[in-house]
Amino acid sequence: MTMFAKRMEHVTGSAIRELFKLLGDPEIISFGGGNPAKESFPVDTVRALCDELLAREGSVLLQYGATEGYGRYLDAYIGYLAQEKGICAQRSNVLATTGSMQGIDLICKAFLDPGDAVLVESPAFLGALQTFNLSQAKLVPVPMDAEGVMTDALEELMREWRPKLFYCIPTFQNPTGKTLGVERRKRVAELAAKYDVIVAEDDPYCELRYRGEALPPIKAFDESDHVILLNSFSKTLSPGLRVGAAMGSAPIIRKLTICKQSADTHTANITQAIAAEFMLQGLMKPHLESIRPMYLERMNAMLDAAHRYFPRECALTNPDGGLFIWGEMPEGTDMLALFNRAVKERGVAFIPGEHFYCREELGKHTLRLNFSSEPVERIARGMEALGGLLAECL
């Protein structure tokens, strides 16, 4: 019967998205998701903007748009890059994407042949791993310490593997919450130039900083046009709108645009227009200021509860922002087995960390905790329940 393509052979769907479906029960306290808090969405503002936009230019928004993106959106994004990141971009350097995920997919299409080596953080964002697997890439893990990927190891692996691509989330990484230090960011840009490796810098969490100073993206150090910066409105405005953007050299953006023509023609105009107005009307900054305290409170509630209820043998990261805390239990612990017990016996969910590794034998003793989706009181309760279970299995 039906012969699917070779790339489908070992791909079974996102483990996390499948787990999500089991977590529909509202009784279960879930640290398993990666969703922004539903309380964070500026529903009334989006509603007013939608109405304003459709009244003003409805028949333009409902018509086909350019693959490159809706003009006001691209200009607003260029303004954001200049103001917030000190990055100078022209229209030819930017592309609207249907969420940041599409940026990763377009980069795979434009750059990867089957068998090409791709370096990824270890652990890495699961969705990206799946996309690279569908591209039949050879995934090579780059070790991390508390400050993110170790650049000496990165250089060795670049020399050894001659990869096409290095994919990373330098700020409040998914799944670890770690942030790559500024000197390492410079070094990544240098290594990309030296070894002619494209860097896909995925930066969806950078605006969710709760303490400390913002760091420049790797792109800010990129003098050789090897870095493609991916931004997203999923963690700041709304993931349901599916709006992101890619920024890079004009020849690279041109190839990504050609790939996007074939992928979905263009991103929905109305969703781009909403994001554009959100930026241009100065609504983003006050919105971010209104949601950060809630996330900080939840993160602190989780860290406090971990301190109180988790066994000391479980080492946790202590992020400055983002949505995730990462835990490492002693080697030998099987967090996948524990996941089932946690859900069934304790009514609490997390993501077993092994899903974030590109090699099967890695990370069985690790877990990812999301603090954005539950109120403070349930975070404390869930962490107490989970801590008890972790202590039991030591």
Next chain:
Amino acid sequence: MTMFAKRMEHVTGSAIRELFKLLGDPEIISFGGGNPAKESFPVDTVRALCDELLAREGSVLLQYGATEGYGRYLDAYIGYLAQEKGICAQRSNVLATTGSMQGIDLICKAFLDPGDAVLVESPAFLGALQTFNLSQAKLVPVPMDAEGVMTDALEELMREWRPKLFYCIPTFQNPTGKTLGVERRKRVAELAAKYDVIVAEDDPYCELRYRGEALPPIKAFDESDHVILLNSFSKTLSPGLRVGAAMGSAPIIRKLTICKQSADTHTANITQAIAAEFMLQGLMKPHLESIRPMYLERMNAMLDAAHRYFPRECALTNPDGGLFIWGEMPEGTDMLALFNRAVKERGVAFIPGEHFYCREELGKHTLRLNFSSEPVERIARGMEALGGLLAECL
């Protein structure tokens, strides 16, 4: 410097989308586009639905959604298939797509390895040709007569090439406007089963019928689960919303869903919700009834003007619906050269037909005329200008 993937080598971007950019001048009468008439968009209705939806379930619509699609949208689409097409589908048989274009892209991902043969109508939809080229498929043209693809030739080519896929637009085809006869539809379904070929049945124009009886889709004759039906709201409601759907067997839809996870996670919720309400509140039928007369009037204006002003040597199709009329000049005419003269000297644009062929030597004497984007008076004027030029070069 940067090494792009092999698939990018011979791909230069959609010729049509590049031509579009030249046609910004409002003085030029354009038969070159494929856009629905801007007058056809139900702006006020969409505005009201948006407002209603965001008030009712704003925080759900702004949150991440399921890759499979927004529930009410899927159910509305299932209802449409049952009522309008006599096709019985479950949730596991349908997938929301970011426009019908994404459906083609997902089918390529799920089924095609480099070098796989894909049969296409000759001429075929340009966007699909580009997507197949990016998939490094071997494209094989299937000849057409007035009733669409010739199924005897189709069988021969299936036997000879053992293709993975046959892609077609059976109703009011882009670019020819031709409609595949009902017996041939049955035959395509039989051949797909006999030769184990997946049929991608792209059906974006079926609701734009201006005369004659609706025909069942090939999918209605598919007893062996070889047909994937692609539907779209781009030609009925709005292309700018980027909402379409794929329907097929559960195992196929599952694979397409996995590919979509990596492509854009999910289609924007709000755009799916608008399309859902449009169907569920019974707004589609009156809307279609309101736009068909305008399109029929424009099509007739174009056919009348062709009769009056075009040389008899130019054979034109006489469609029952859709957006396009196809012309064939005597062999030896170079319509690409004529295109430049038409735009510059006569202020009228069309698409040179060779862009719709998968082999370079084909179709140089053909042209595609779109009648949906210009008012009747300008259609008559543009056809007179173009007819004069065509007569000159005989």
